[in-house]
Amino acid sequence: MRQLNRRDLLRSAAAAGALGTAWPLSEALSPAQAMAAAADLGASFDAAPFTLGVASGDPLPDGVVLWTRLAPEPLSLTQPLADSVDVTWVVAEDPLFLRKIARGTIAATAAHGHSVHVPVRGLRPGRRYYYRFSALGKTSRTGRTKTAPIGPVAKVRFASANCQAFHDGFYAAHRGIAGEDLDFVVHLGDYIYEHGQVGGQHVRDHEGPEVFTLADYRRRHALYKGDPSLRAMHAAHPVYLTWDDHEVANDYSGTTANEPFRKRRAAAYQAYYEHMPLRDGSGPQIYQTRRWGDLLELDVLDLRQYRSAQNLPDGTILGAAQKSWLKNRVDTAGDSWHCWVNSIMLSQLAKPGGGYYFTDQWDGFRAERNEVLGHVHRSGMQDLVVITGDWHSAFVDDVVPDFDEPDAPVIGTEFTAHSITSGAYSPEWNAANGPVMGGANPHLKYFEGNRYGYDVYEVTPRRWSTHMRVIEDRRDPYSPVRTLTTFHVDRGRPGSHEDRRGASSPAQYRRGAPSG
Numbered sequence: 356m357r358q359l360n361r362r363d364l365l366r367s368a369a370a371a372g373a374l375g376t377a378w379p380l381s382e383a384l385s386p387a388q389a390m391a392a393a394a395d396l397g398a399s400f401d402a403a404p405f406t407l408g409v410a411s412g413d414p415l416p417d418g419v420v421l422w423t424r425l426a427p428e429p430l431s432l433t434q435p436l437a438d439s440v441d442v443t444w445v446v447a448e449d450p451l452f453l454r455k456i457a458r459g460t461i462a463a464t465a466a467h468g469h470s471v472h473v474p475v476r477g478l479r480p481g482r483r484y485y486y487r488f489s490a491l492g493k494t495s496r497t498g499r500t501k502t503a504p505i506g507p508v509a510k511v512r513f514a515s516a517n518c519q520a521f522h523d524g525f526y527a528a529h530r531g532i533a534g535e536d537l538d539f540v541v542h543l544g545d546y547i548y549e550h551g552q553v554g555g556q557h558v559r560d561h562e563g564p565e566v567f568t569l570a571d572y573r574r575r576h577a578l579y580k581g582d583p584s585l586r587a588m589h590a591a592h593p594v595y596l597t598w599d600d601h602e603v604a605n606d607y608s609g610t611t612a613n614e615p616f617r618k619r620r621a622a623a624y625q626a627y628y629e630h631m632p633l634r635d636g637s638g639p640q641i642y643q644t645r646r647w648g649d650l651l652e653l654d655v656l657d658l659r660q661y662r663s664a665q666n667l668p669d670g671t672i673l674g675a676a677q678k679s680w681l682k683n684r685v686d687t688a689g690d691s692w693h694c695w696v697n698s699i700m701l702s703q704l705a706k707p708g709g710g711y712y713f714t715d716q717w718d719g720f721r722a723e724r725n726e727v728l729g730h731v732h733r734s735g736m737q738d739l740v741v742i743t744g745d746w747h748s749a750f751v752d753d754v755v756p757d758f759d760e761p762d763a764p765v766i767g768t769e770f771t772a773h774s775i776t777s778g779a780y781s782p783e784w785n786a787a788n789g790p791v792m793g794g795a796n797p798h799l800k801y802f803e804g805n806r807y808g809y810d811v812y813e814v815t816p817r818r819w820s821t822h823m824r825v826i827e828d829r830r831d832p833y834s835p836v837r838t839l840t841t842f843h844v845d846r847g848r849p850g851s852h853e854d855r856r857g858a859s860s861p862a863q864y865r866r867g868a869p870s871g
Contacts, residue, residue, distance in 0.1 A: 371783070404426065405425070408580060410423070412594045416505045422631065425491075440464075457478070459473070472633065484500050497593070525834075526584035529585045541597075545598075549600045584614075589632075622758040627639070665720070684773075692846075699716040702752035731835075748779050749801070753765045761797070790802070800853075821841065825838075825839045
């Protein structure tokens with residue numbers, strides 16, 4: 356039988372006049388009706404009170420953050436819980452919990468949505484661990500995590516995910532990530548979508564009202580975690596996190612000053628914290644450096660919270676403090692691979708004849724981009740790889756200090772990954788515009804926009820390999836995963852090259868011939 360994605364199901368309900376029961380977050384629904392509507396869209400939940408699953412994040416050599424949230428009625432505006440509920444947690448070296456090594460009790464309070472964030476310390480570096488929670492006489496599913504290693508590392512294997520609009524399809528890509536042999540996952544943003552839009556029409560009942568309040572954002576996060584593949588990914592691997600705009604509002608600027616927006620942003624930030632394995636909810640500083648032994652440095656960027664408006668002569672996407680921090684990271688870069696975790700495209704994407712496709716990305720902050728990349732070039736830092744989301748399509752770009760300078764040297768590589776589900780441009784648009792984008796942007800090496808999935812990065816001391824993993828059909832929650840193509844970056848040689856085994860894979864633009 357033909358598979359239907361969530362967008363198809365919502366359109367079918369709209370045609371039948373059933374909008375009030377099609378979207379689980381419609382305000383008129385009771386909690387039971389909301390759960391039934393969610394089930395119709397392929398959502399399910401773990402047993403109460405741990406309906407949203409478990410997660411771990413921000414692995415350090417001696418510890419990780421463990422997360423869960425008590426939500427017996429995950430799609431309700433309020434939870435039938437006391438103001439404070441004790442939650443016990445335990446960490447073991449084996450999945451049967453025969454070798455327990457850490458445990459404790461923490462309060463889940465109504466003030467933080469009955470979420471808990473346990474900063475476990477005292478673990479050993481580079482080790483797998485297992486964890487679970489107990490509360491109200493119930494025990495959560497078991498999660499698996501890993502600490503960061505120290506010293507020499509022969510290989511790291513990790514994945515990135517981005518842009519997972521719930522209404523656009525099932526999370527088969529997250530199911531694929533859950534089954535991968537990985538050290539960790541990086542989420543590049545647009546974890547939820549705040550708007551009420553389907554098929555280009557702003558129809559409130561299709562997605563419920565656009566979210567503005569803390570209760571709204573909590574319910575939206577809970578619905579997204581209703582996809583069992585997303586919960587499986589979190590239970591399988593620790594995550595490093597950054598965000599983009601849709602966790603709050605489309606294309607927002609962190610310097611927007613009006614009071615209604617400040618309240619909305621505060622609600623969105625709190626709900627994000629309540630649903631993610633983050634360390635500190637007192638003030639969300641996302642940007643940070645993390646190391647995976649002597650092999651890899653991750654500089655996680657926050658390109659939303661501190662940015663100004665676009666296209667200003669003195670505009671900033673980083674903010675003064677984060678820019679100073681990033682330049683210092685460049686100046687003190689060690690002898691390792693350097694990875695910028697970047698939510699929106701760094702490389703220029705110019706239109707023929709002038710202008711840019713989107714200035715919400717770094718193209719809207721060109722002076723600061725030249726300043727930062729010029730600093731990289733002058734410092735002599737090598738082996739820079741940038742991993743990026745947001746575009747809903749895959750790009751491979753050479754990074755140069757000034758994209759308007761024809762003879763600018765290559766100083767790094769940017770990999771922009773496919774989205775998990777969020778809708779890309781049509782195949783017709785991609786076919787027509789891929790060569791156009793390639794012709795106008797000599798640093799662009801590859802573009803593929805017809806597929807959905809995630810990237811897996813395999814990094815050794817000598818080579819960085821990016822495997823583009825794609826699903827067959829986002830309408831199918833069990834869609835199989837395959838490798839579309841692979842690009843390599845060799846240590847000490849700026850620029851990427853495509854593996855010849857991907858030479859016959861479809862793409863809407865490809866510059867040059869693949870090599871081994």
